[in-house]
Amino acid sequence: MSIKERVLVGMSGGVDSTISALLLKEEGYEVEGLYMKLHSKPGYHEIHQARAQKAADFVGIKLHVLDLQKTFNEKVFQPFIDTYAEGKTPNPCALCNRNLKFGEMIRFADEIGAQYLATGHYINSDGTYLYTASDDTKDQSYFLFYINKEILPRLKFPLGERHKKDIKKLAASIEGLESFSSQAESSEICFVETTYTDLLKEYVEVDKIGEVVDKEGNVIGEHKGYMHYTIGKRKGFTVKGAHDPHFVLKINPETNQIVVGKKEDLACYKVKLNNLNMFDDRKEFDTTVKLRYRTKSVKCHVKIVDDIATIELEEGVFGVAVGQASVFYDDNKLIGGGWIIES
Template sequence: MDVKKKVLIGMSGGVDSTVSALLLKEDGYECEGIYMKLHSKPGYHEIHQVRAQKAADFVGIKLHVLDLQNTFNEKVFQPFIDTYAEGKTPNPCALCNRNLKFGEMVKFANSVGADFVATGHYIKTDGKYFYEADDDTKDQSYFLFYVQSNILPKLIFPLGNKKKVDIKKIAASIEGLESYASQDESSEICFVETTYTDLLKDYVNVDNVGQVLNKDGDIVGEHKGYMHYTIGKRKGFTVKGAHEPHYVLSIDASNNTITVGKKDELSCFDVKLEHLNMFNDSKDFDTTVKLRYRTKAVACHVKILENDTAVVTLKESVFGVATGQAAVFYDDDKLVGGGWISEV
């Protein structure tokens, strides 16, 4: 390998990015780190930027700091608020990966003459496609489906063929990194401190009592505000005379109503997508699809239409599919593309 190849690695101050930097340096890459200031959660960067700097110092590499808080607010945080306000369920991590971690970070890498960009994500790539990580308990491919295909040749993922338990063992075995091995895992949505509704309350009227309807449109109860609910939720609302569990089937933001029904009414066989991001040119094909993170991929047929839209016909029913979430296509462990669920 040409030792002059330069890689810019995203460093969060956590064990995954720290060990990734070590592995890259051991492989002969010229490494520089970057800490990206994304959200504005109070006290967050005061802790994590210091950790990232300590990690960079330990590895022996320069650490850049890139303030992307305004871009994050525009491209990730505001869409997160708006999507809930529309009665949908957002996926901020996929937007962040496309626009910031593998968008702005790649631009910065070009500006400092880096040949490659690396992160501590658990995922693999061959430069044309993403592949699921060997550690299926940590695989993050679902959240990277929206990354633009033209940057894949520039990406390196040192942890794609590693297990999380082994990464912690590596850190624990190195003098000076022991504390990184015992750090708490980061939360799924980094800018949410407690619950998403607690965060939303600072920006929109979340507690707005409304009506609960059945599928016939009859009023059967009351809820505490539609933004408290996602598709499939079964608590937090009343249903008069109900003798068995009821689940949220749909949300009408404009009228502040939720429609509920029995579990079998959550069943879905057809899904419409918008804003596709595909890694090949297939237009009419059989594959498998994940409709939510940490769910199994189910067999389906995909027909891609005009304007980056698609119709997905599932070979078996799926329960609790929510608009606003991602539908991600897999051919075995290979990620072939995906889109945003617009209609169920």
């Protein structure tokens, strides 16, 4: 490129963002890094900001630091707490990607005059749509369904066509980056130290003994507090005289009850979504949908009316939870999604 174009790279201190910055610089871009202080987990930023600075120094780029802890608390952390208190299952990563990683970060890119924004996510984009990564074991498209489509032409994902094992090998082969190749993988929810219930206990009353009821409303056992459970869970509660496994079918926060049943009772064939984020204007279509991150996509028919999507599934899906993201795929193309309000 004759005139260097500037790209802002989100730097976490990990191997993926480090190699992304290195690859972009080798391509001839004018690269700058950004480390974002999001949650306030004690000791976290001291370690990771130092790693990000070490990575930036190695690549030879400037590292900016943006303190977004207040915004993170308002738009990601507090909704996380509130969603569990409402008896639903949150998806904080999708909210963080929209509001911070691809919201506040794109605004900062504008401030420094960067034409592009890049991250170490394993995902692809052609500027109009998002696509799954070549490494399907690391694909992160599910968590990026909620980002604003207007910014897609400005996004770069250097690792989209690469595999994680090759990124680690590359880092291990570069003198000065060997330590990055052996770093532990980051946790799925970065601000959860041990379990989500341990975290919730600092903010709400989690341990509150309640009733286990069957589908007819009969009391058949006891549980230790509804926030300990998500849809599909089969342990941590008692069912009197049960010989077969029972699974959580529904959570009633108002009465502190959980409804349980047999595995076949978990099968869901119809789902409704709101707060849709679609990358095109189709209103009724056949496609596939992923209703949870670590599940396979299933065929479905979708009809959208007044920003509510009704999904008819061709096969039953187990463990569908209100509050989770539901994402539509046309083969490897992500075409949009929304938030489950009814299943």
